[in-house]
Amino acid sequence: MDIAQWAETVLALDVRDFPAERGRTAYGSGGPGYHLAELATSGDFWEDDGTEREETEAQFGFEREALAQRLREHLGQADHFGLHSTFERTAAGEDVDEPWASLSAHVPDLLLWRSPRTGRWVALGVSQWDRELPFQLLAVVTDVDPY
Template sequence: MTTAESGSFSSAALEEYLSLIDELLAQPFPGANFCNDTGYGGPEHRVRILRASQEFWDDDDGEAACAAEAELRAYLDALIAALTARWDEPLVVDLLPYLRASLEGEAVSEPINRLSRLAGSMQAWPHRDPGRWLGLAIGQGDKELPLELLAVVGQTLPLEPSVSGRS
């Protein structure tokens, strides 16, 4: 499910998102980069769009964007609660240092590089499979574009760029 539904919080959608997260964690990483309607990925990561709002081209007052963000935040909070019950408290990863490093020309690994351009932070859990982690974030490519609830699986979870800015 990648489009916003009218109405209130749906526990059926939450269960679907948890199922998609479990699938995402179980899937092997792709051999090559890909991008489609449900997400993108590469040899060491996968990103799944769990839910997306409408676009905001005609949202001059920002009211629609605020309502969409509140809806996505409700789902994000419910997912965080469910995953915290499974795996304990998440790490809060500030993505701004990665964005700064990237803008200064430093190499930043995926999916953190692209994610830092969409979101300011993410909630992340190291997974029971060594070398895997799960992250959740709300991101937006530009103010006119849809807000997206994202689930991210990567091989290595950088906690901050190294001295050289590489992660």
């Protein structure tokens, strides 16, 4: 997919009904109150000396910014939203709603909008579970307040 297709996916999810149950979907995963689209996934870094990983991380950041620029035409200016405190709250045993609890374990920060069309939250993030594992460009659409 390219940036135009990713933008179409995000905007389509903004108006699509949420799944009744948590699970895998055609675009990634979802559950009551949210869609999580896996827009792009890199290869892994098991055999890498760190160079490829750094280049890939930079590329995924660039792609997130390019997609955000495309989405600004429809959603306006994004806010930067860190998930560190959400992760800390989850690790301390606080019951944090999905998709924020899961995201905070592997996405450090998001670009976040409030959709003028639906009032839903729309977010873009770059995920990596561990240094050797792939990066993913993720889009989240949810009616669950992140704050």
